Structure formats: C-alpha cells, structure tokens
Amino acid sequence: MPLDQTPALHAPDLPPAARRGLCTDCGLSRMKNAADCGTACQFIAPDYPAAETRTHGRVRGPGDELFFGPYRAMYRARLKAPAPGAQWTGITTRIAERLLESGAVTAVLTMAPDPADKWRPVPVIVTRAEGMAAVRGMRMGTAPPARAAGHTRIAVIGIPCQVHALRMIEEKLGLERLYVIGTPCSDNTTTENFHRFLALLDERPESITYLEFRADYRVEIRHDDGRVRTIPFLMLPLSDLPADFFPLTCRTCVDYTNALADITVGYMAGTGEQWLLVRNARGEELLDLIRDDVVLEAPSSAGKRAAAVKGFAANTERAAGGLPLRRMPRFLRPLVAWLQPRIGPRGLEFARARLEMKAVETVLHLRRAHPRRLKRMVPAHVWKLVAPYGITPREGETPTTPSA
Numbered sequence: 001m002p003l004d005q006t007p008a009l010h011a012p013d014l015p016p017a018a019r020r021g022l023c024t025d026c027g028l029s030r031m032k033n034a035a036d037c038g039t040a041c042q043f044i045a046p047d048y049p050a051a052e053t054r055t056h057g058r059v060r061g062p063g064d065e066l067f068f069g070p071y072r073a074m075y076r077a078r079l080k081a082p083a084p085g086a087q088w089t090g091i092t093t094r095i096a097e098r099l100l101e102s103g104a105v106t107a108v109l110t111m112a113p114d115p116a117d118k119w120r121p122v123p124v125i126v127t128r129a130e131g132m133a134a135v136r137g138m139r140m141g142t143a144p145p146a147r148a149a150g151h152t153r154i155a156v157i158g159i160p161c162q163v164h165a166l167r168m169i170e171e172k173l174g175l176e177r178l179y180v181i182g183t184p185c186s187d188n189t190t191t192e193n194f195h196r197f198l199a200l201l202d203e204r205p206e207s208i209t210y211l212e213f214r215a216d217y218r219v220e221i222r223h224d225d226g227r228v229r230t231i232p233f234l235m236l237p238l239s240d241l242p243a244d245f246f247p248l249t250c251r252t253c254v255d256y257t258n259a260l261a262d263i264t265v266g267y268m269a270g271t272g273e274q275w276l277l278v279r280n281a282r283g284e285e286l287l288d289l290i291r292d293d294v295v296l297e298a299p300s301s302a303g304k305r306a307a308a309v310k311g312f313a314a315n316t317e318r319a320a321g322g323l324p325l326r327r328m329p330r331f332l333r334p335l336v337a338w339l340q341p342r343i344g345p346r347g348l349e350f351a352r353a354r355l356e357m358k359a360v361e362t363v364l365h366l367r368r369a370h371p372r373r374l375k376r377m378v379p380a381h382v383w384k385l386v387a388p389y390g391i392t393p394r395e396g397e398t399p400t401t402p403s404a
C-alpha cells in the first residue's frame, strides 16, 4: 500500500537538500533555517558540553558516562510481549504508541520503509498509535526527518546525527513539547551499498527480511520463508566490499549512543536483550509510559576489551582508510569466531569496546581525509576514549571546545 494511503501515516513532500561536505542530510538544509547548518551540524563544530548541559542539565561525568553520555538509569530490557516486525522487541515504537494514545503528543516523526524498497527509510509523520506498527524495524541509509507542520507537541525517533541538529535548533522551533527517543547508530551506509552487502550474503537477497549485528559477534539474518541464519562477524564476506562501503560521515561521527536523546533504546550492553539509557526527567516520563509492558534488569559486564580494541586500532591504521579487516589465516577464523562470544568483552564491556573502536575510527579516518577538521569536530571526551591506545592530539588537533 502506498505510504500516504496507510492510516495515520503521512509521507510529506520535502524541499530539495543543499548537500554540504560531510553531511547525512539530517533535514536542516531543507528548512528555512538552512544557514544554521554551520552551528548545528555534528560534522562541523559540535559542542557536546554545552548541548548536554542544555538538554540534561549537566555534562557527562567520568566512568561509564564518558562512554555513553549522561544518564540517570541504565537497563537491560525487553517488552514482555515482543512486537512483530520490531528490530528487537519494539520498545522504541511502544513508547511512541503510548505517547500518541495518551495525547501527550499529536505527532511522531520517524522513518517508514519505502513501499518500493523495504530497506530504504522514508520520513513519515505518524498521528495515531495504530500507525506505529508500520514503521517497526531498521532500514539502512539516512533520510531527512519530516517537518511537523501544525503540530506543537511532538516526538522524534532519530539516529544521533539527526538528533544533534534537532537539539541545536530546538529552541527556535517554538514547540510546546518535544520528546526525543534515540537509537544508537554506527556503520550505517547508503541503501544502495546495503543491497550490495545483502547480495553477498544470499543468492536471493530479496528474501532477506531482517538483519542485525548482534552483541554476541554474530549477524542474524531472517528470510521470508521463516529461515533464520546467524553468521559470525569473522566469517562475513567483508573483503568483497569496496573500501568506501561506509560513507566517511558514518566512519567519523562522534556520538554512537545518541547522548542528546531523552531516552536511548539500543542493544549493545543488553547481552541478547535491549539496552535502555534514561538520560533526563523527560526520559523517565517515557519509560513510565511502558513500565507495565517491560522487564528491566541491571546490565552485566564480562571480559576485557583492551586487546580487542588495540587489534582494531592496528587494523584500521593498516587499512589506510578502507575496511579494517582482520589479518587472520582462514583456517583460524572458525575457532576465533567460536571463542569470541565466550571470552571476548560482553555486556557493558562490549559496549565500551564498541565506543572506543568508534572513537579510534573517527580520529584515524579524519586524520587521513580531513586533518584540519579534527580540532573542531572531535570533542575532548572522544580523545579520552582513545588515549589508552596511544592516540593523542597532535599539533593543531587539540579540541577547541572545553573538556567534559
């Protein structure tokens, strides 16, 4: 069914984008305030201490906040009744459903699958709770969020680069109420590139209905005939992908965990379940809406990340801007793939490892591609994450924003 015929779901027309250098088309350049890109863009000169203070009332602290951003509570979580079609159990869309049901908002801005290509995100405005079912699940690629013309109480479900720009112009939007439900995001690519990856995974890539990089070092793939396969990361056909498979934006963005959302809904520290970071009072309000529907536990942590991150940093350096493929004889891969989920970093330690790897990538890729951007684009907290691996600011790279 075309999107605009789906009940309670509208796909508005957007004006064309004025694409800039590093840009994920977060929507800002299509708005009246397109000139705000210079101050609002995550890829130009983000000021996380100021943005965190405006949104959460304080900057991130030391310890795990250095990795994940400010939070009041952190949980391993799942919906008691997982929602069909959800990426995990559907906590993200359930929160949005409750916001619409309770009348707290009149519109939710999010991404639906393109009717012609289920992997392509299309911006939509959802105005009734029953419309949320159609947007569950993950698409690969970016699209500018819709504009909520006429709505003053809204929720936005967004990835970090979108949420950063939104927070930077929030005050100018004149909204009565804004809730931000964020998901982590990393290793995104264009929808076209993602189709190339799917074609390497199966003879009938069109039969793939679901794909997720899980925290147990395996990719889960579901097919339209009910088949479910899992492939260890190490056994993926990554060497067949082009060096620029991941756009430079997605190799250098600095906010994996969506630190400016009210609540972040991911999976990284969830050891097979979802992972919630409640960041401020509005995030608590959002969790309260689904408390009866959700099982909450303390996240666990096991293993040690240092060797894995060190190896990743060496591979990234060696790859000279391409994909950081592991140098390992083919015959050893099945053994290491078996060992990884058993002895590798797990739970919170896995999430910390991924945050450090992302920080390493940011610095090394920017040094190669845009060395002059480092001092404005890389916040002080990212330098703290890479310091244990011997990566420190060189001359001209010291951050211009104050330390968190």
Ligand SMILES: Cc1cc2nc3c(=O)[nH]c(=O)nc-3n(C[C@H](O)[C@H](O)[C@H](O)COP(=O)(O)OP(=O)(O)OC[C@H]3O[C@@H](n4cnc5c(N)ncnc54)[C@H](O)[C@@H]3O)c2cc1C
Residues within 6 Å of the ligand: 085, 086, 087, 088, 089, 090, 091, 092, 093, 094, 110, 111, 112, 121, 135, 136, 137, 138, 139, 140, 141, 142, 143, 157, 158, 159, 183, 184, 185, 186, 187, 188, 189, 265, 266, 267, 268, 269, 274, 275
């Ligand atoms: C490209 C990408 C990479 C991700 N990488 C990680 C990761 O490394 N670690 C991690 O913990 N989590 C990651 N996530 C988040 C994770 O995949 C789940 O979306 C999240 O855990 C929520 O699960 P859920 O069952 O609650 O979502 P659901 O209830 O199924 O809802 C998912 C929501 O995400 C929105 N959405 C889907 N695709 C996009 C898109 N391309 N852009 C913007 N919004 C979109 C949908 O519209 C929907 O509202 C990523 C998400 C994306 C889109």
Ligand code: SF4
Residues within 6 Å of the ligand: 020, 022, 023, 024, 025, 026, 027, 028, 029, 030, 036, 037, 040, 041, 042, 043, 161, 165
């Ligand atoms: S603010 Fe958004 S639209 Fe503007 S340059 Fe950055 S990503 Fe692109």
Ligand code: SF4
Residues within 6 Å of the ligand: 024, 141, 142, 159, 160, 161, 162, 185, 186, 187, 188, 249, 250, 251, 253, 255
């Ligand atoms: S990986 Fe970063 S830049 Fe790319 S879409 Fe996700 S948040 Fe945006």
